[in-house]
Amino acid sequence: MVPPSDKPKQFNDNEFSRIAWLLGLFSKIPAPAPVRLGIGDDAAIIKSGRENWVWTVDACVEGVHFDRRWLTARDIGWRSFHAAASDVAAMGALPMAALCSLALPKHLEPAAFRGIAQGQALAARSLGCAIVGGNMTRASELSIHTTLLGATDRALRRDGARARDEIWLIGQVGAAAAGLLVLQSVPVKHQTPAQRWCARQWRRPNALVAAGQKLRSLAHAAIDISDGLAADLGHLTAASHVRAVLDTVALDQALGIRLHKAARELKREALDLALFGGEDYTLLATGPARKRPNEARVIGHIEVGRGVWLRTGNKTRRLSNLGFDHFR
Amino acid sequence: MVPPSDKPKQFNDNEFSRIAWLLGLFSKIPAPAPVRLGIGDDAAIIKSGRENWVWTVDACVEGVHFDRRWLTARDIGWRSFHAAASDVAAMGALPMAALCSLALPKHLEPAAFRGIAQGQALAARSLGCAIVGGNMTRASELSIHTTLLGATDRALRRDGARARDEIWLIGQVGAAAAGLLVLQSVPVKHQTPAQRWCARQWRRPNALVAAGQKLRSLAHAAIDISDGLAADLGHLTAASHVRAVLDTVALDQALGIRLHKAARELKREALDLALFGGEDYTLLATGPARKRPNEARVIGHIEVGRGVWLRTGNKTRRLSNLGFDHFR
Numbered sequence A, B: 001m002v003p004p005s006d007k008p009k010q011f012n013d014n015e016f017s018r019i020a021w022l023l024g025l026f027s028k029i030p031a032p033a034p035v036r037l038g039i040g041d042d043a044a045i046i047k048s049g050r051e052n053w054v055w056t057v058d059a060c061v062e063g064v065h066f067d068r069r070w071l072t073a074r075d076i077g078w079r080s081f082h083a084a085a086s087d088v089a090a091m092g093a094l095p096m097a098a099l100c101s102l103a104l105p106k107h108l109e110p111a112a113f114r115g116i117a118q119g120q121a122l123a124a125r126s127l128g129c130a131i132v133g134g135n136m137t138r139a140s141e142l143s144i145h146t147t148l149l150g151a152t153d154r155a156l157r158r159d160g161a162r163a164r165d166e167i168w169l170i171g172q173v174g175a176a177a178a179g180l181l182v183l184q185s186v187p188v189k190h191q192t193p194a195q196r197w198c199a200r201q202w203r204r205p206n207a208l209v210a211a212g213q214k215l216r217s218l219a220h221a222a223i224d225i226s227d228g229l230a231a232d233l234g235h236l237t238a239a240s241h242v243r244a245v246l247d248t249v250a251l252d253q254a255l256g257i258r259l260h261k262a263a264r265e266l267k268r269e270a271l272d273l274a275l276f277g278g279e280d281y282t283l284l285a286t287g288p289a290r291k292r293p294n295e296a297r298v299i300g301h302i303e304v305g306r307g308v309w310l311r312t313g314n315k316t317r318r319l320s321n322l323g324f325d326h327f328r
Helices: A015-027 A075-091 A110-127 A175-183 A193-203 A211-217 A230-239 A248-254 A257-266 A269-277 B014-025 B073-090 B110-127 B177-184 B193-203 B209-213 B229-240 B247-252 B257-266 B270-274
Strands: A035-037 A044-048 A052-063 A094-105 A130-138 A141-152 A168-169 A221-225 A242-245 A282-287 A297-303 A309-313 A314-321 B035-037 B043-046 B050-062 B094-104 B130-138 B143-152 B165-171 B221-225 B245-248 B282-287 B298-301 B308-314 B315-319
Touching: A015 B110, A035 A075, A035 B143, A044 A211, A044 B094, A044 B282, A052 A075, A052 B094, A052 B143, A052 B298, A075 A094, A075 A141, A075 A211, A075 A221, A075 A282, A094 A110, A094 B043, A094 B050, A094 B130, A094 B143, A110 A130, A110 A141, A110 B014, A110 B257, A130 B014, A130 B043, A130 B050, A141 B050, A141 B094, A141 B143, A175 A257, A175 B035, A175 B073, A175 B308, A193 A257, A193 B014, A211 A282, A221 B165, A230 A282, A230 A297, A230 A309, A242 A248, A242 A257, A248 A269, A248 A297, A257 A269, A297 B315, B050 B073, B073 B094, B073 B209, B073 B221, B073 B282, B094 B209, B130 B193, B130 B282, B177 B193, B177 B270, B193 B257, B209 B229, B209 B282, B221 B229, B229 B245, B229 B270, B229 B282, B245 B247, B247 B270, B247 B298, B247 B308, B257 B270
Parallel strands: A094 A130, A242 A309, B094 B130, B245 B308
Antiparallel strands: A035 A044, A044 A052, A052 A141, A094 A141, A168 A282, A168 A297, A221 A282, A242 A297, A309 A314, B035 B043, B043 B050, B050 B143, B094 B143, B165 B282, B165 B298, B221 B282, B245 B298, B308 B315
């Protein structure tokens, strides 16, 4: 569950203010001793002996998160599983076990049902994670709620960023949004190699578990990029009470040649796709320069202050931190 | 996730055969060491140090599991939470923490959203359980997927029943089904006290956590009654490779005066409601006579063999163990 941004106070019909309201309601419930971190990060943390269990749930709803015109049943299963695993990866944890709750329309073809489950099983294998149960119910629309338990000796949180930290991007950002545009607007036979690559990023994301493991001893804070770079960096800065300054040139370089190529062909700005797209399921972290891992690209830095800012030459402007909001 | 019954082998469009198929698919995925029990019981078991974590997910979908004509928003939240907690109770575990995944129609009134969350919060408090996170998504129909972690030193399973065990009923069975009939067919102002009591059993179930705790050291096997007595006893006998013989007279007496009264008024057989109803969220256990807890009513016994049987006088007939199946 994403935390409240640093703005909404009043209840209105906006996802973030609803979450802020839920946070207030649920945080008043007395928690048993093992619960170390409740709502407000990628996953909750539960202490057991020397282990930290991190625990998350993620939902994929047909027509909201996916469209069967652009995904095979196996893609749907794979994608829903890696999206949930990405939260666990961002906490520096190894996925251990999953429960899959399926809501299936009565007339869903048996092949589609089997394909979704096979996609989930493939994804679980790819992550070394067991599927230990679930639930199956009839519904009028297809949806998948995946809940995952991961284990870590040290959980990475989003509230640890400090002034002077570098901002690290690990993995691609923006390619999934470009890929969705490709699938929506370019017939398969007309897709260029760069476009096909972007489409694949959207269809088959990979939770960056190994990178998350490595970050445990290096980063001060981490979050997975699922709502778009601007929104997720906004969640991180809000939780850490700091300000992030992104460097346009560094970010633009970090986006990679295939995204730039696909964006040009789609007549979009690669930077916009990265900042306001979503569903990349890659990682954003902050930490000191001397600890930067090889695979991290520096795209900005952390300062004292609030919010997410974009620096272009001498100009610095504040970005909205709301990003992709299903309820808008 | 309910286990396969002892029948389905071939894939067809039936919930139980789908589950059997999933069981085969998911059980082939290598499991990390801490996973002790996967699909096939009320909840999965994960070992951590000296603790056993039991873990379950349960879904409530509008139009399938509930209808807002008969439930307030708070009832919906309460009910979904206790339904999930009932699986944890049946494993002899204490609910510790929950994640709530909500799928909300775009035009759901803010008051309904708040009511559901308040019902969940009330239920969590009633169980001493924290709500540590969740997920919120837009959808065309309202659904709630609740995943719960519980802790126990010794997990009760459904596969431990032995010949010569007594069959124990703890809590009501059949009243929820009667209550749903009342809500569907009797206007509020014409409801009798017995009918109102049944309706309340359906609207506001209570997971029997304390009873589950007590059963840990007494029972050989336990399961929660959510699909109806016949179906859930069928799951237990299939997992334990035994046969259950229910005694009609003993069961009839155990059903209680209010259910009998309401059933008579509704022109239904109380026994049918108990056997083939559902959504009671009470407990069924088996164990030796000398260990029977005070609150348990003996309704039959376990023998060598297979299936669920009903003994009336000298006649014994086999019951279908399929019960309430959302996909039929």
